[in-house]
Amino acid sequence: MSDPAYPHLHPVMRPWADATAQVRIRNIRTDRWLGYARAEAALAAMDDLLTFPKRTRMPNLLLVGASNNGKTMIVEKFRRAHVSGGETDPRGGAIAVPVLKVQMPPAPSERRFFSAVLEALGAPDRSNEQLAAKQDMAMRMLRATDVRMLVIDEVHNILSGSRDQQRRFLNLLRWLGNELQIPLVAVGTSEALRAIQSDDQLANRFTPFSLPPWRMDQEYQRLLNTLEAMLPLREPSNLSDPPFAQKLLSAADGILGEVVSLVTAAATAAIEAGEERIRMEKLDDIGFMPPQERRRVAG
Ligand SMILES: Nc1ncnc2c1ncn2[C@@H]1O[C@H](COP(=O)(O)OP(=O)(O)OP(=O)(O)O)[C@@H](O)[C@H]1O
Ligand SMILES: [Mg+2]
16 A cells, blocks of 8 residues: 555545645634543543442542633533433433533522523523522432533632632532432632632542643643644644744643644644645744733733
């Protein structure tokens, strides 16, 4: 067999390399999943929880990491991998939802939390209802749809409430786990960790799983290779070459989302300029502002 065209690309991307500039730019701008060891480990830990037998004290997970570092992508991937095939629950006739993901409302209001649960289940939510009625309805729906894992994203929002609200909400989390006997996966920044750890009983039920900032190492270089192989440029850019990788890492402040947006912006700019690879010198030209600087400007 002869060498394939575009050996630097992942086999599924090779046919894309011959597409027009416009088509390729669209492709580059589409979100794609990049596997990396820490994410695979997080997915495996969640799988482990999902198969855990029901018992009074269910183990929980707290996925912690800086903003924009891939937390939501992981739980979203997990949720999608566990969408039911549409089989209905024998008890309620509702479609089973094995993994339910909700967002913690901007303030820790129990009513708004249960509204979020009902909304995520596609259930009618009468917004003016009292907490008790809403909670009742949400709990019934959670059981009827056979939810086996509850993922709560943006859990650090708990901290935006008063001390009293925070305490009530943490109690609610503990109660939910006991009542449903399903594992909870909380997702948030290190502030979330602080919120959970402020409650002794919750602290020892939630195992923290961190997504640390990226460092210059093999895993990071592997990520760059994976990313490069997914971008339909006709020539290799060699992003994982140490000087190039280091430059990207500093510009991105070690944050995955920043690495991805920087590289995809550079890939788009390259195609627009009629070039077929990303050149390190070009990184400075694309108007990318490193996160620290952006914060400074915004602050
Ligand atoms: N596994 C991945 N594959 C490809 N791109 C990813 C991956 N993880 C993260 N990204 C990129 O990083 C961006 C941010 O990821 P994500 O939304 O998961 O961050 P987050 O940790 O949930 O941030 P926040 O705390 O602000 O909600 C994504 O929009 C995507 O572009
Ligand atoms: Mg997120």
